[in-house]
Amino acid sequence: MENNIKIPKTRNGRATFNLIVDTTIDLFYKKGYFKTKIKDITDSAGIAAGTFYLYFPNKLSLYKYILMQFQHDIRRTIAESVSNVKGRFEKEKEGIKTFIQYSLDNPHAYNIIWESLYIDKKLFIDYYDGFAKRYERGLNPSIKDGEMHDVDTELVSYILMGVANFIGLKVLLDLGKNNDDIDEVVEQVMSIIKTGIFKD
Amino acid sequence: MENNIKIPKTRNGRATFNLIVDTTIDLFYKKGYFKTKIKDITDSAGIAAGTFYLYFPNKLSLYKYILMQFQHDIRRTIAESVSNVKGRFEKEKEGIKTFIQYSLDNPHAYNIIWESLYIDKKLFIDYYDGFAKRYERGLNPSIKDGEMHDVDTELVSYILMGVANFIGLKVLLDLGKNNDDIDEVVEQVMSIIKTGIFKD
């Protein structure tokens, strides 16, 4: 299938391109990938149906583009936050916290990324497997140093993703309610990850 | 939209009904809800296209039926396993373990249930909110008794679902690899939930 995006060459073109992307993110979030029709996108963006095909050969290529944007964005966000912290282990904790915080701040992203499982399993696997491996690399030294329990790092990687997942879930369900105590939620989650649920 | 399922009245009718359901579960799991066409279902089941509409008015009603089946199944499974255990707190742990084990044993269910988020958000919310509340009821007394850290039980509920979620994810990605050490995985996960990841 055709997959190539046409990068616009003028200021106007770029504006239309970005309008399509932003509008689509909103629709994918609200209605999901499959229920979002090209017509919905062009109508919401206020452009003609044909204009869509000036930049994207089909819906899937646009989805992939959006997925990559999120991937870059979240990695950049984590890298930035971590760069301000001293100490390898502290960096690791900060990374986890930022990851969770990101899920909290960007339910759009969380929701759209997760749907890749139903759009193209390969996209999903690439996305999350990459993430898991990245965490594993960071966690292993912390165990060697005795800063962490001797847990299976692959499992922990997936647990962290599960936790971010649940956060996205919770934010989703809480939409409309009071969401002012975000820092508090992140703190609680970190504390649970740290010390566990049960006393021994 | 029409929503009523026609319950078959004869042995043959029931067989066809069940064939449709089982075939569909398999297809929803492999291809997802939206990519599964009615024609795919009837072809896979080896029945005529019209036969589908003898029992289900549309795909969504069938999906809802399947979702309910899973819901009942998992609740029954947990209730059963818990009934063999003495002590309220031990029961609670057994419930969590069974829940996780269930996700591990039934990636079909996990995958199909989760897709409800993209099919009809209301279905998703009802499903998981119900689960969260159920956990909360069980967890609160354990905190009062000092058997658990004083954590936000709503948060813990969602974490548990996130963890079950990640387990489903991991099983999904590992499909084809060696999955003999299932008990081992459940044990590890329980240990992490119990004592946390970091040492203090």
Added chain:
DNA sequence: TCATATTATGAATTACTATTCATGTTTAAA
């Protein structure tokens, strides 16, 4: 064995959506 309800068929119809393309407008550089 007859009459009726139930189940099954699959071609035809209907509904919907993606995609194309002939035509027109805008932009920017020469």
Added chain:
DNA sequence: TTTAAACATGAATAGTAATTCATAATATGA
């Protein structure tokens, strides 16, 4: 101010899939 490239339009076309329905087979039980 010309003109070629870029951008935009939306009606027309093409393709896919859901759903109906006239017809037929099968099962039940009186």
